[in-house]
Amino acid sequence: MKNNSKYLIIGNSVAAVACVESIRRTDAEGSITLVSDETYHTYSRPLISYLLGGKIGPERMFYRDNNFYTENNVNAILGKKAVKIDADKKTVVLNDGSELGYEKLMISTGGTPIVPDMPGVKSSGVFTFTTWDDTNNIKEYIEKNKVKKAVVIGGGLIGLKATEALLALDIKVTILELADRILAATFDKKASAIIGSELEKVGCAVITNNTVTKINAAKTGAKNIKEVVLKNKKKIPAEILIVAIGVRPNIEFLKSSGIKTNRGIVVDDKMQSSLKDVYAAGDCCEAKEFLSGLPQVIAIWPSAARQGRIAGNNMAGGTEKYTGNLAKNSVELCGVPTISVGLTDTTKEKALEVIEVYEPENLIYRKVVIRNNKIVGIVFVGNITRAGIYTGLIKDGVDISSFRSHILKEDFGLISLPKEYRKHLVSGAGIEV
């Protein structure tokens, strides 16, 4: 029997949750069904590294109350996977063969970790690290095999957060990065170098310009991983291997649907896809990038939350529009806080100007990237005080001419900004300066 609902949401992470909340702001009655292949309540994927490292317990994985579904009157179907959508019939087919009808559909299926095909990749002890189940499997494997040596492929955010968790478990870690430095996507060389040397101080080996070409496992028993062989034939002992080279939008199941995709699902400013009444949000979609205006997959939490909200609003008849993805990451590694926002790579465009404070001995680096008198990016390492003010200046495209010389001074603040902008910022909603 076909189960019909006004709103159907595929996915259960932050885009889905924000979508539910957004729909309920305008439509208290319309039926909502949510489907997820994971069995968990609303848990936070970025917290898995905290869970693995023992910084938090499982009870703190949830970022919404456990009455979230009932309070929002959501029919949550957990542990079942959407395998096909039929936009003409307006139905979604699940892996158990059941069919769900919808008036408005939201796809927020997130990303799938990329695992390169190489000899030995199916050995026991090779993991990806994006879900709670991954974390449980890794933990179980570590305990069972008394793992003391790990290799992490990929020096991006996921790889480094995995590294940090493994270090907290007293496991020696070697990071392998194909680029010439860690955090190449979000950081510049100076920022990468500070974090790289901190990692080495705590006993973590960082190998760049290299990767794994082969995995050697024990010939007997559970065929557990023993070592990895690098591009340069060097062998590194590894009792566990975490593959963290990136994620790709999880959109395979949409192949037969006729939905337009590039890298991710193509969406407009309302987060609507090429199919009528079908919306998408989060890591599976390709929304407009804020600075360039071009579509781009930027798999970050705040964008997913905002996109889910915009999708929900429009699904419920609203007219909110998405202003664009701005890459932004905040991560503390080895006790050093870091924030990067917007355009941080200044090597590819001559017109970019940089103002910076660089004190590697104090683990401090603050860089502001400027184009045509407007801030377009920041990298802050070691001192992230008031970083959001700069994020706001990027988003609002504020001309910095009048406070340029002050921009990285210690007392830089709202007071440094032009009076009209400052008043505009703090006014509204009953607040005036």
Place this chain on the structure above:
Amino acid sequence: MKKIVIREEYCIGCRLCEIHCLVQHSKSKEIIKAYKGEYPKPMSRVRVEQLHHLSFAMQCRHCEDAPCLEACLSGAMHRDKKTGAVLCDEDKCVGCWMCIMVCPFGVIERNTEGKKIASKCDLCTGQEKPVCVKNCPNEAIVYEE
């Protein structure tokens, strides 16, 4: 909801708001102990900005459309259902600093002496008026609907 309104033309830069805020958010609620004898050291959640003859006290605006709520990945940052205030549940906070990255007012700070948590104005939960407002000698911050 009631919010703190900033009136920069009245601020004399005395920073009494910072002192009262810090004491209010200490364990002892006594000024000497709060400043000299507590661990983790309490922090003021209001900041006086000063440039030449201009100054004003700045604390969380408890935005209607608060970017910190959206960016928070632990569920710590939440809106109080009764008062509408944006609050940080310090038990839930993991210190990821996403809120610091997105707050356009720069009014959330790292508190790292004890467990790492985001520190921000809570409008002095339980008090009739936030202590910064109550103790401002020149009504440079007022608490209004």
